[in-house]
Amino acid sequence: MAATFVMRGRHEVLRTSALAMRDADCTAFLQWALPQLELNWAGFRKVRRQVCKRMRQRIAALGLSGFAAYRERLEGDAQEWQVLDQFCHITISRFLRDRGVFDHLRTSILPAVAERARSERRAARCWSAGCASGEEPYSIRMLWDIELDCGNPRTKMSIVATDIDDALLARARDGCYSRSSLREVRPELIARAFEQTGSRLCIQAQYREGVIFLKQDLRSEAPPGPFDLILCRYLAFTYFAPSLQQRILRVFAARLVPNGFLVVGSHENVADPRFPSIAGMPHVFTRAD
Numbered sequence: 001m002a003a004t005f006v007m008r009g010r011h012e013v014l015r016t017s018a019l020a021m022r023d024a025d026c027t028a029f030l031q032w033a034l035p036q037l038e039l040n041w042a043g044f045r046k047v048r049r050q051v052c053k054r055m056r057q058r059i060a061a062l063g064l065s066g067f068a069a070y071r072e073r074l075e076g077d078a079q080e081w082q083v084l085d086q087f088c089h090i091t092i093s094r095f096l097r098d099r100g101v102f103d104h105l106r107t108s109i110l111p112a113v114a115e116r117a118r119s120e121r122r123a124a125r126c127w128s129a130g131c132a133s134g135e136e137p138y139s140i141r142m143l144w145d146i147e148l149d150c151g152n153p154r155t156k157m158s159i160v161a162t163d164i165d166d167a168l169l170a171r172a173r174d175g176c177y178s179r180s181s182l183r184e185v186r187p188e189l190i191a192r193a194f195e196q197t198g199s200r201l202c203i204q205a206q207y208r209e210g211v212i213f214l215k216q217d218l219r220s221e222a223p224p225g226p227f228d229l230i231l232c233r234y235l236a237f238t239y240f241a242p243s244l245q246q247r248i249l250r251v252f253a254a255r256l257v258p259n260g261f262l263v264v265g266s267h268e269n270v271a272d273p274r275f276p277s278i279a280g281m282p283h284v285f286t287r288a289d
């Protein structure tokens with residue numbers, strides 16, 4: 001028994017150290033490559049395994065021997081940087097992700113947005129930057145239409161949702177999801193806003209109205225605005241380098257109405273005098289007037 005344990009233990013140690021070495025190679029590679037794409041290694045640390053997996057597949061497809069050879073390839077091939085950039089898109093999302101942030105949206109931020117739009121006799125405007133497969137903009141749409149009393153006649157909200165990834169945008173327009181994407185949504189809300197189609201839940205037509213999906217690279221493009229509310233969660237403030245974050249914040253400042261709201265993820269922060277945070281809501285910032 002002890003011998004088996006020792007044997008298995010040795011195997012485990014060998015396998016773990018081989019894995020660790022590969023992980024260390026990939027980490028070293030990312031620490032070299034990410035800053036050149038103005039991306040932030042600290043943001044990628046936790047999700048590096050999925051990025052490393054894609055890279056290993058790419059290295060194998062190119063017939064290269066490992067990360068060192070891939071680095072050499074990149075040094076002489078400007079096009080390959082674009083391929084690498086795509087491997088660095090992290091696409092995790094779900095409806096009402098970060099329940100606490102969405103509670104603040106429901107109870108305070110969206111009512112304030114609605115009140116302002118109503119008093120200015122116009123539709124409210126929202127931008128979801130890095131919208132993945134539409135979970136975030138449709139979450140806003142559901143809260144706005146179902147949970148908020150937007151007056152009679154109802155104040156409308158238009159939502160522009162942008163992402164760099166064509167496949168995700170196609171899924172967003174399709175609007176159908178597995179039940180696991182909806183695990184933070186109350187059953188009554190699911191029953192109101194979705195219809196079952198086979199094994200998937202599809203957002204009903206009325207909750208798609210006013211949601212427009214656009215392919216845009218946040219590093220160089222932005223919808224015109226102005227917006228009452230911008231959500232930028234788990235993109236710029238996790239994965240972009242600080243210098244790029246600053247440029248994005250300038251764009252957000254230009255696109256938000258005075259005292260408009262910027263919402264980030266619950267693991268993110270914006271330390272910028274143009275965007276003071278709101279008391280009791282550490283992930284909601286206003287554009288200082």
Ligand SMILES: C[S@@+](CC[C@H](N)C(=O)[O-])C[C@H]1O[C@@H](n2cnc3c(N)ncnc32)[C@H](O)[C@@H]1O
Pocket residue numbers: 089090091092093094097129130131132133135136162163164165168216217218219232233234235265
């Ligand atoms: C982790 S997901 C976040 C989705 C959603 N905001 C949320 O919090 O659930 C990040 C999204 O940003 C997109 N993305 C990555 N780089 C981008 C860029 N430069 N411009 C626009 N979108 C980008 C990815 O395709 C992905 O859909």
